[in-house]
Amino acid sequence: MTEALAKLYGPQFQRDPGALYEDIRRRYGPVAPVLLEGDVPAWFVCGYRELHQVTTDAQLFARDTRRWNAWDRIPDDWPLMAYVVYNRSIMFTEGPEHRRRATAISDALASVDQFDLGAHCERIADQLIDKFAGSGEAELMSQYAERIPLQAAAVMCGMTEADTPGLVADLVASLDSTGANSMEAFDRVQETMRVLVEDKRELPGQDVPSALLADAANLTGEEIRLDLLLILSAAHQHTTNWIGNTIRLMLTDDRFATNLSGGRASVGDALNEVLWHDTPTQNYIGRIATRDTRLGGQRIRTGDLLVLGLAAANADPHVQAADPGAGGNRAQMSFGHGEHGCPYPAPELAETIAKTSVEVLLDRLPDLTLAVPAEALNWRASVWMRALTALPVTFTPTYVP
Template sequence: MPLYGPRFSQRPGDLYRELRQRYGPVAPVVLEGGVPAWLVLGYREVYHVASNPQQFARDSRRWNAWSEIPDDWPLMPYVGYRPTVLFTEGEEHRRRAGAISDALAAVDQFELTAICERTCDELIDGFAGRGAADLITEYAHRIPVRVVVRLFGMPDADLPALIHDIAVSLDEGEEAVAAHQRTVARMRQLVAGKRQQPGPDVPSRMLAHAAGLSDEEVALDLLMVLASAQQPVANWIGNTLRLMLTDDRFAITLAGGRRSVSEALNEVLWEDTPTQNFIGRWAVRDTRLGGRHIRAGDLLVLGLAAANADPSVRPDSSPGTSGNHAHMSFGHGEHSCPHPAPELAEVIARSAIGVLLDRLPDAALAVGADELRWRPSVWMRGLFSLPVRFTPAG
């Protein structure tokens, strides 16, 4: 079954259920261009793959289909080997990931909250007087990169071009490769500057880390951190705002207590997780998984959204996941989001929603909930727009 096309744009969950019913927890699929892969749908199977890097590895050079992949394949930014922490394995991965984790762990969360709130206030100031706004294009998608570049010690003047290129590089379009290359060049310039003039920021801490990272390693890994923050966190904010604006369980307390914000953030990670599928892992040797024969070099796509909805671990599929944080939305194992990235991401998302509720307490959806449209991506789950109306600020 094709793992692309319009069937994924609005209700991908229906397709995951169909695949599960037809094939079980591991389904044969084809990616764009007819490229074969395995989609791992089962929660236990995703957990097993992510927990066994010796069997299911990250180095994409193991792929047995490279001879059939054109250089301009739209998904090349996801699978083309680059010497970043994403594709490292074993001790090398632990060295690189450890430096990232330590640099992020040094971020003061009170300072991060202040940066987030200041960023959100600046954005809301731009549309508060109108009484109407698109909370995706004017708010959610502008927050993460602005916050992260401040943690990186980058000048605000670099923002417009950087935001554009990050978004394009994560889409499945012809310009993705060129946008990725421009972003890499900006990260190299940043690292060169921090090498000369270090500061209290993430790049400087990585350069000074005992792991002894080279400038190129730091540049490439900073790009990974930035890209991992932008689309996933932006969509986490947007998807949570959609839930709170359309679901009476949250709309009742939209202008009230904050307990519902944390509940909404967690429910979105279960029901509409920003990273739907992750490409991927490559089998080190022949094996069996979910009743399927996996050949050495086969590509496995981790179906994070499908795993979260697996009826074998969630027999009651009704909404309501308060207190349950066992979702796969941040991955699992040594190649999951590095600690404390998920915690910092939640600070950004929770701050963004909290500031909006404080500033625009009567915000309401300006269109019918059924008019909202999801972006047609197999990999990310996010809306095109989220138009709202509210009382204009005086």
């Protein structure tokens, strides 16, 4: 690999990742050599069919990152370290062990009543809107979108509202690939989860960690702590940015702008379109090849790292030619695929949170308008997330008694 390889970081990537994905596909095809932060080499899987193949074949393309053949070149302070260094969370488990853990998580999440979750999200949304409704202006990422998913997830985990502010800050910092303190923040979140599990062991309730503790899989405290961290991280980051990207779409696209007032039917369409064209989770590390193979015309060697290009695969011309957003097509890769994809029913719970959040906002503030030109909105410098740094809006002030 040479300096001419595309970089999945830096100004060009942050400015227009979609254009970069298109250029990578044009130059190399569905599987491409790229450089991650620090010019660390990897393979970028940007073809829809190839991504489906990688995520389906868990034996050839495995999750245990201890197999990675580049560890001797990775510094201890690498910004992406938190997401490749092996731990005993479900993220890195394989085979029967993975299925044991995944089944327990799915069962615990299935115990969440989606109607209750939606009602709780409505209350959270109303309370947040009440705080800024009278001002006629708001910054919807920090004042709204970032707060609802984690508060909802905290309720599912039996946490108090007082626990969430510090947890939000640490989760955001831990997922910031450009931040110098990402590992420290990651460690603080793990400690919060450890305390939560111990509290639930002493006083169980009707919540996800209590269900995991009682599951027949006989999970250890460490397993539950690590898996709860993943659940909260996914609930917060993916759903927060799904909300933000959907509000942006509905405020900038004429197809949706005319339906803002009372247009609940269009919210579902906008949410699905965002998953196809502006998905919150852009890329994911990833998979490690367990033997030499060929994929998308490239020779992959044992131990090579593959980055799952979720957004790029959704934009694959072979898929886009069929107008994937039409008719509620849900075959996008935004939640991954295969046994290491987002566990059922997590996508449904995320959609409940996101849909309720957008609907309540548009019901309460039907004349919502961007406070800046759409092209002035900025995106976070993250290889993982397609996330707005801010979403400033204006609206007619509403008196809240």
